[in-house]
Amino acid sequence: MGVPSVFVRSSGCNLRCRWCDTPYTSWHPEGDDWTLDRIWAAVEAYPARHVVVTGGEPMIAREIVELTRGLRGRGLHITVETAGTVYASVACDLMSISPKLANSTPAGEWAERHERLRIQTAVVRRLMADYDYQLKFVVAQAEDLGEVRELVGSFGAESGKVILMPEGIDAAVLRERSVWLAEICKQEGFRFSPRLHVELWGNRRGT
Ligand code: SF4
Numbered sequence: 589m590g591v592p593s594v595f596v597r598s599s600g601c602n603l604r605c606r607w608c609d610t611p612y613t614s615w616h617p618e619g620d621d622w623t624l625d626r627i628w629a630a631v632e633a634y635p636a637r638h639v640v641v642t643g644g645e646p647m648i649a650r651e652i653v654e655l656t657r658g659l660r661g662r663g664l665h666i667t668v669e670t671a672g673t674v675y676a677s678v679a680c681d682l683m684s685i686s687p688k689l690a691n692s693t694p695a696g697e698w699a700e701r702h703e704r705l706r707i708q709t710a711v712v713r714r715l716m717a718d719y720d721y722q723l724k725f726v727v728a729q730a731e732d733l734g735e736v737r738e739l740v741g742s743f744g745a746e747s748g749k750v751i752l753m754p755e756g757i758d759a760a761v762l763r764e765r766s767v768w769l770a771e772i773c774k775q776e777g778f779r780f781s782p783r784l785h786v787e788l789w790g791n792r793r794g795t
Contacts, residue, residue, distance in 0.1 A: 593636050598645070607728070610626045610644065613644035630758040631659065645670060646678075659679065666681050683722075689736070715771075716744075723743065727753065736752070749779075752781070758787075762787070
């Protein structure tokens, strides 16, 4: 957080989080097809040397491997943000894995599929083994911590690489949740992450 970065956002996701903050990439995917050359040129037009490849779920995007290899060839530092349900041999300096907790499961026709897919332990462990990583959990209530502890144990993750982030798209809600979540981080030895883009610009597309 805090490093000036260009974001490349793919559209399309294999999950349907109840509180998804980019529904235009999951529940109602939209966007235009861009060639790799166009994406690389757009990224290079910015002065930032860090690029974050996100989604949606970028690991299911067509040509994701070629995209990241081209970014690497241009000397950029690459972070990939993924829910950790699908493996791809991307070029990546920091794998930001965000397995989705039970608080993400929606009601309705997507519930069963989301619940079945959201935790893929073998995929997460392989990503952790192959890349420098961080493990990020979106926490909505203090009761979520039981599941976080269980997953951190089953993945065999170092607590110093675990990040807790409050769920929310409203600055007032995030402030309230941040207070108790920061205390939990102190107790557990996890890292805390605010949602800086919401604090700075509000819940707006393009930020
Ligand atoms: S994994 Fe990410 S993009 Fe997909 S539904 Fe959940 S929050 Fe939205």
